[in-house]
Every structure is written in structure tokens, then in C-alpha cells.
Amino acid sequence: MNYYRLIFFGAPGVGKGTQAKIISAKLHIPHISTGDILRSAISKKNELGIKAKVLMDKGELVPDDIMVELVKDVLEGNKSKEGFILDGFPRTLHQAKILQPIVEELFNEELTLITLHADNRVIIDRLAQRRMCNTCGNIVNLNFLPDSKKCPTCGSVNSFIKRKDDEVEVIKNRLEIFHKTTKPVLDFYEGKAVNHVIDATLSVEEITKEILKVLD
Numbered sequence: 390m391n392y393y394r395l396i397f398f399g400a401p402g403v404g405k406g407t408q409a410k411i412i413s414a415k416l417h418i419p420h421i422s423t424g425d426i427l428r429s430a431i432s433k434k435n436e437l438g439i440k441a442k443v444l445m446d447k448g449e450l451v452p453d454d455i456m457v458e459l460v461k462d463v464l465e466g467n468k469s470k471e472g473f474i475l476d477g478f479p480r481t482l483h484q485a486k487i488l489q490p491i492v493e494e495l496f497n498e499e500l501t502l503i504t505l506h507a508d509n510r511v512i513i514d515r516l517a518q519r520r521m522c523n524t525c526g527n528i529v530n531l532n533f534l535p536d537s538k539k540c541p542t543c544g545s546v547n548s549f550i551k552r553k554d555d556e557v558e559v560i561k562n563r564l565e566i567f568h569k570t571t572k573p574v575l576d577f578y579e580g581k582a583v584n585h586v587i588d589a590t591l592s593v594e595e596i597t598k599e600i601l602k603v604l605d
């Protein structure tokens with residue numbers, strides 16, 4: 390039996406969410422996306438959502454203490470399962486340092502990092518085509534849809550909207566935060582976890598194949 394404790398790492402817009410969804414379905418392990426959890430809180434207009442929205446709209450990070458509690462709760466609920474994919478967490482050195490003992494205590498297993506890599510230019514171009522389905526929350530790229538008006542997940546027509554944090558000025562801020570604050574997380578994992586770096590400019594299918602190959 391294989392156990393998968395995976396972190397999908399990479400800049401915003403690099404395709405982590407898309408791949409995490411596919412791999413989660415193939416390996417039957419939960420996809421834990423902190424961005425999705427926060428967006429769901431925003432749509433419910435609960436306390437977390439109200440706090441997070443202001444920061445997310447500007448492309449800023451939500452404070453570490455909030456994020457750590459949130460992920461800890463989700464992981465504790467998953468401890469008997471065969472693994473998980475963390476997508477969008479850890480995003481700061483502090484989050485990585487707090488996550489380490491939690492994973493050791495709950496799972497007694499090493500983490501594996503899957504890093505998707507692409508240059509800023511590619512990411513900015515891609516994000517121009519990224520939309521969110523306003524009905525089910527699915528994230529799509531208009532260039533890769535058979536029908537650019539219909540959500541492939543829930544079938545809604547004309548329900549795509551652009552996420553506020555995918556606007557060019559916000560995305561530039563998110564990329565800057567990624568390079569300054571999130572990238573140093575990789576140094577923390579040196580010697581603690583295997584990191585597989587994958588070319589994110591490949592097609593969705595090719596990236597999936599690469600990920601499955603390195604996990605084999």
C-alpha cells in the first residue's frame with residue numbers, strides 16, 4: 390500500500406489546482422486547497438471569509454495563525470486515510486515549520502513535494518485566460534475548454550467570472566509574494582522531503598503523466 394503525503398508547490402497560476410484535482414481522483418486521496426477553503430468561507434460570508442476577502446482581493450496572504458489552525462483541523466480529520474494533497478499550503482516558512490511536527494505526529498511519514506515550474510511571463514499569459522465558474526467554483530482555462538461558455542464540471546452556461554485576484558495588477562503582487570515569501574519554503578524542505586520539479590509548460594495530460602511517474 391502506498392501512502393501519499395503530497396505538497397503541490399509552485400507560483401499562483403502554474404496549474405497546481407488543476408493537477409491536484411486530477412491526481413486526487415486518480416489516487417483516491419483528498420485534495421486540500423487552502424485557496425478553495427477560503428473562497429468557500431467567502432461565499433458563506435462567515436467570519437473567516439470576511440477577514441480573508443479583503444486580503445485575497447489584494448493578493449496578500451491570510452495570516453499564518455489562521456491558516457495553520459485551518460489546515461491542522463483538516464489534516465486531523467484525514468489521519469486514517471491513505472494520504473492527502475496539500476495545494477497552496479505551506480506558503481510561508483512559518484507555516485512549513487508548524488506543519489512539520491503535525492505531519493510527523495499524525496502520520497509518521499515524510500512529505501513529498503511536487504513543484505510545478507514556469508516563468509512569470511507564461512503564468513501571466515495563462516492567468517489572462519483563467520476563469521472561475523460562479524456556480525460550482527471550478528477553475529478553468531478558456532484556451533483548454535471544448536466549449537468556452539460551458540463549465541465542464543457542473544454544466545452551467547455563461548457562468549464564468551474572472552477572480553478578482555487574477556487581475557494583472559493583483560497577480561503581479563501575488564507573484565512577488567511568491568518569490569519573496571513562499572519560495573524560501575523550498576530551502577526548509579531540503580534534506581527533509583523529496584522535491585520533484587516538473588515543467589509546468591507541458592500540456593495538462595503530460596504534467597499528470599510526469600507526476601504519476603515520479604510518484605510510482
Ligand code: AMP
Pocket residue numbers: 401402423424425427444445448449450451452456476477478479480481484554563
Ligand atoms: P490560491 O487559490 O491557492 O491561489 O489562493 C488564493 C489566495 O488565498 C491567496 O492569494 C491568499 O490570499 C490566500 N491563501 C491561500 N492559501 C494560503 C496560505 N497557505 N497562506 C496564506 N494565504 C493563503
